[in-house]
Amino acid sequence: MVQIEKFSVEAWMDQYETKCEYNIAETCCASLSIDQLRELSEDKTRDVFQTSKPLSYGAIRGSDALRGNLSRLYSARSSSPLSPENIISTPGAIQANYLCAYALIGLGDHVICHYPTYQSLYEVPKQLGAEVDLWKATPENNWIPSIGDLKSLIKPNTKLLVINNPHNPTGAVLKRTFLQQVIDVAAEHGIIILADEVYRPIFHSINPMDQDFPPSLLSMGYQKTIVTGSLSKAYSLAGIRVGWIASRDRDLIERIAEARHYTTISVSQLDEQVAAYALDINTVHGLLKRNIQLAKTNLELLERFVIKNDDVCEWVKPLAGTTAFVRFHRDGKALDSVDFCKKLLEKTGVLFVPGSECFGEEFVGYVRIGFVNHTEVVKQGLDKATQFVRRNLDDVKLAE
Known part of the structure; x- marks a missing residue:
């Protein structure tokens, strides 16, 4: 039987996200309705759905409209256009990442994974029998891992390197020069690179004109x-999967x-129609402008919150994406982040994600904050969190 570890961050959200008043643990840009999506389009006469279309399996690898729009986005500013035939649709990025591991990794393989990160990126290869080493980033280096460490992790059977850029939970960015170094290392050993870019292109604190922009x-x-x-994340449409x-x-x-035939067959035609509409040239620019x-x-x-409470919390300010990793402490000692998050939720209705529970035991005191929900929710939630920090922090356990 496959050994499946608890998927901690999803278990936490499953348990608490419907019970909170201020969800600033959510990692999606504030979700949109179909009506709101249509309002962002420059062509408001165009239907989102083709209701006359029979609801068959549809195009197995993804609709022409969806893959064509993705091809256009990936081909922009590239000297080599990407064919739609080189794109496959999936039920969400979590299935995309699963399929890549399922198709490429097995017993006897070695995988290196950027860390901390979304748990499935390293747990699924383990479930498939691979040996996994974590390529660790630290706050002392602005959550950027070391190329030297990467080189030291490589083995003769290293088959896959997994990176997450922009990065969950820290909001760090692996920039162009660094990415080229990663490629050079991978190319030397013939290693496949899987880049989870689900938070791209929410670049809010780095200029696209920067020479090192990724x-x-x-x-x-x-x-x-x-x-x-x-x-789901950058485009506010998690509900269409x-x-x-x-x-x-x-x-x-x-x-x-080939692996996808065993898991998916195809993606819902209705979902793909909404996705194609969102990524259409008439819609995507307004949608991304709204979210950035x-x-x-x-x-x-969030920055004001951290400054206001800098006697008890610290961070590396994120450059992109929707999340920040903030460390809370009392008298210099890290808090028990699970106890902190549970008491915060109980007292104020504010939901954070505990780092030590959901991203690794070493991240004591850390919480992940998802700050791209509706502004009023974030503002009120952070105000409530400040009140909690000022009134109730002494009641929170210290990390052991």
């Missing part, structure tokens, strides 16, 4: 690259497509 890894010339993404896998290596795409501005506005609120 492109999608798919645009950096390394053939053995796979990227995954979805409509649409993600994707893209690679310039057709052999990798075909192997993943929301991230910028709310990050200012």
